[in-house]
Amino acid sequence: SQQGEEDPQALSIQEGENATMNCSYKTSINNLQWYRQNSGRGLVHLILIRSNEREKHSGRLRVTLDTSKKSSSLLITASRAADTASYFCATNTGTASKLTFGTGTRLQVTL
Amino acid sequence: DVKVTQSSRYLVKRTGEKVFLECVQDMDHENMFWYRQDPGLGLRLIYFSYDVKMKEKGDIPEGYSVSREKKERFSLILESASTNQTSMYLCASSLPRSMNTEAFFGQGTRLTVV
Numbered sequence: 001s002q003q004g005e006e007d008p009q010a011l012s013i014q015e016g017e018n019a020t021m022n023c024s025y026k027t028s029i030n031n032l033q034w035y036r037q038n039s040g041r042g043l044v045h046l047i048l049i050r051s052n053e054r055e056k057h058s059g060r061l062r063v064t065l066d067t068s069k070k071s072s073s074l075l076i077t078a079s080r081a082a083d084t085a086s087y088f089c090a091t092n093t094g095t096a097s098k099l100t101f102g103t104g105t106r107l108q109v110t111l
Numbered sequence: 112d113v114k115v116t117q118s119s120r121y122l123v124k125r126t127g128e129k130v131f132l133e134c135v136q137d138m139d140h141e142n143m144f145w146y147r148q149d150p151g152l153g154l155r156l157i158y159f160s161y162d163v164k165m166k167e168k169g170d171i172p173e174g175y176s177v178s179r180e181k182k183e184r185f186s187l188i189l190e191s192a193s194t195n196q197t198s199m200y201l202c203a204s205s206l207p208r209s210m211n212t213e214a215f216f217g218q219g220t221r222l223t224v225v
Binding site for chain 2: 006030031033035040041042043044045048050088090092096097098099100101102103104
């Protein structure tokens, strides 16, 4: 079963707007990670937040983590057409660092 | 730069064939993973390995097996390929839990079973 579920499944915004994606998961985690995938390619890591952290920033990215609600959000500020991609959250769990992905959010940024 | 290399970008196989998908990483990572990606289903974990000769089933191991004889190489085996195994296959590697780091992905193998 999927550990993470992203919401929304698809998001369409205009350049310059902010994009927010949410991720819910089911079990306790070591950390939560966000990845980006351009069409038909491998995934690229964006940001990692540890289970004892609540917020993290990296450039135009802001990630929050609420372990009591088992949820995370990814905010992309001032979006650009080049941000068009699919975004996935992934949870790292267990002693063996199992990495489980959600279903993804497809982001479309138009000019 | 970390490099995860998958042996083929595109592969076409016949039903019933035994198929090997190879993945090699060059950063001495302990963990390696195999996922399949299908539209609307995201990435689903097939198997992962946290050390040489060690493996754990993921969420959808049926119809697949894996081999990790050397630390840098993780092979996914389809014992008897079926059309429902047509998919994009992604390999990844990472350091162990204590390092709290990200995974690095290969470019994927698009497998078509006819």
